[in-house]
Amino acid sequence: MTAPGVLKICLVVFVALLVQSTVGVGISILGVHLDLMLLLPIAAGIGGDAEEGAVMGFVAGIAADLLLPTPFGLSALVYCLVGFVVGYSTGSIVREVWWFTPVVALAASAVAVMLYAVLGAVLGQDQFLQLNLAAIVGVVSIANAILILPAIRVVRWALPSADDTRTPAAGGRW
Amino acid sequence: MPRPRRSRRTLTTLVVLLLISVTIITLDASGKGHTLTSGIKSVGTDVFSPFRAGVDDIIDPVGDFFAGAVHYGSLEQENHKLQAEIGNLRMQAAMTPAQQKELAKLQKLLALDGLPATVTRLPMVPAQTIRQNTSNFASTITINKGRGQGVVVGDPVVGGGGLVGRVVVTSHSSATVQLVTDGQFKVGVVYGNNQFATLVGQGAGKPLAVDYVAPTTKISKTTQLVTNGLAAAQYPQNIPVAVPTSIRTVTGATQKDIQARPLADLGTLTYVNVIQWSPSPTPQTKAT
Numbered sequence: 001m002t003a004p005g006v007l008k009i010c011l012v013v014f015v016a017l018l019v020q021s022t023v024g025v026g027i028s029i030l031g032v033h034l035d036l037m038l039l040l041p042i043a044a045g046i047g048g049d050a051e052e053g054a055v056m057g058f059v060a061g062i063a064a065d066l067l068l069p070t071p072f073g074l075s076a077l078v079y080c081l082v083g084f085v086v087g088y089s090t091g092s093i094v095r096e097v098w099w100f101t102p103v104v105a106l107a108a109s110a111v112a113v114m115l116y117a118v119l120g121a122v123l124g125q126d127q128f129l130q131l132n133l134a135a136i137v138g139v140v141s142i143a144n145a146i147l148i149l150p151a152i153r154v155v156r157w158a159l160p161s162a163d164d165t166r167t168p169a170a171g172g173r174w
Numbered sequence: 175m176p177r178p179r180r181s182r183r184t185l186t187t188l189v190v191l192l193l194i195s196v197t198i199i200t201l202d203a204s205g206k207g208h209t210l211t212s213g214i215k216s217v218g219t220d221v222f223s224p225f226r227a228g229v230d231d232i233i234d235p236v237g238d239f240f241a242g243a244v245h246y247g248s249l250e251q252e253n254h255k256l257q258a259e260i261g262n263l264r265m266q267a268a269m270t271p272a273q274q275k276e277l278a279k280l281q282k283l284l285a286l287d288g289l290p291a292t293v294t295r296l297p298m299v300p301a302q303t304i305r306q307n308t309s310n311f312a313s314t315i316t317i318n319k320g321r322g323q324g325v326v327v328g329d330p331v332v333g334g335g336g337l338v339g340r341v342v343v344t345s346h347s348s349a350t351v352q353l354v355t356d357g358q359f360k361v362g363v364v365y366g367n368n369q370f371a372t373l374v375g376q377g378a379g380k381p382l383a384v385d386y387v388a389p390t391t392k393i394s395k396t397t398q399l400v401t402n403g404l405a406a407a408q409y410p411q412n413i414p415v416a417v418p419t420s421i422r423t424v425t426g427a428t429q430k431d432i433q434a435r436p437l438a439d440l441g442t443l444t445y446v447n448v449i450q451w452s453p454s455p456t457p458q459t460k461a462t
Contacts (some may be wrong), residue, residue, distance in 0.1 A: 002427050014338045017222070018222075018225055018226060018229055019229075020288055021222075021226050021308065022226055022229045022230055022233055023233060025305065025308050026233075028307075031378065031379065032310050033307070033310060035310070049184070050184050051183065051184040051188070052206065053189050054184075054187055054191055054421070055187065055190075055191070058191040058194070061195070062198075065215075065221065066214070066218030066222070067215075067219060067222065067308060068308060068309045068312070069217070069308070069309060069312045069314045069342055069343060069350050069352060070200070070212070070309055070311055070312055071199055071203065071213065072198055072201075072202040072211040072418070073195045073196070073197075073198030073199035073201075073202060073211075074195075074199060076191075076194075076195040076198065076201065077192065077195035077196065080188070080191045080192060080195060081192070084184075084188050116311070117311070120311060120383070123199065123203065125311070125357065125358065126357060127311075127356070127357015127358065127375070127376065127377050128311050128357070130309075130357060130376060130377055130380075131311065131357070131377045132376075132377075136310045136311075140310070
């Protein structure tokens, strides 16, 4: 990954953090707000590859952790893993149906939130598992499934390897 | 067959990033390392705050417009009420020479309402809540006063009739307050005839758990639980924290099963007061 590439990623993360910390925390559904930072590694994994998903996840996670009262580095760890797994598992799949990308975002978000809660509990934050986890998983996953298509467009601008070879064959566009 | 070079590089990148993440988490969990990570968070917040404030200034009117469109009826009623209040305030303001001072005093009084005199005499920094719950996994508020105004990590925060929480992160001009309902929050309390217990947060919207109350102890739903102020306590003495809402004695259990409601109205925390307090061997306030 080149220096301009890293700078582009940092810029996208900065803007996303700005949106998350102003609009994202302002929108609350069932007491749960959106997690736009988690959207970035998933979009990078789908729109780029596993390495870019991991790097985007790490940078987005560290940035998110700067403003969160939760353990520093936990978001970076979870987002990095999620970005890598999404990029690795979807890299060789031909996407012929329009709903493939939203479903991947939905599943990846759900897994990420649960992983975050479990790892947090392992690190002594027992309350992570006592919260209304179903509501958090539901709201974050559905919101990310809806927002994944525009997020991929934004993220692909920053990714060096992003090209059109992974566009859905059924005539759909990201 | 040898593994492709790109695949190896991807794995190496992943392993390096995961190792860095785990190292940061370990540092954050340790005593000295936590000071470092707190410092990094503080610098990050300082750098980011002006950008966030700029965006807030742009989007707040838009948000207010849509909120107004959705809640038109209730806003109209509130508008009438506020107009009446404005009339009263104008009369008061006409009688007051230093309006700014008066306003600050009223805001302070609003946050101190319901607190005992022993608490209100402590040195305090009045602050306004600018953000609530930045994480889905923590109960926090962000206030508009920080290191620049003398707020430091660990300072207790009161308002709305009781203990609100304690400062966990500070930047130059803002601070994050962990609310009493947060799952990591614990406070030693005293009630009745000098009996001690511990209050533990269980998450936003959930009652507090009261621990270490023996099954034979007399406690009712009117008993007020206040901070104990023991030596080296994190909170000054006598700050009202909660009242029990359910008390159950389970047969064979070593303690009563008690849930409590915070006395501070955490849903409408517009103004709070940060108590400038540092734990000391004997219960006392910071030198002013």
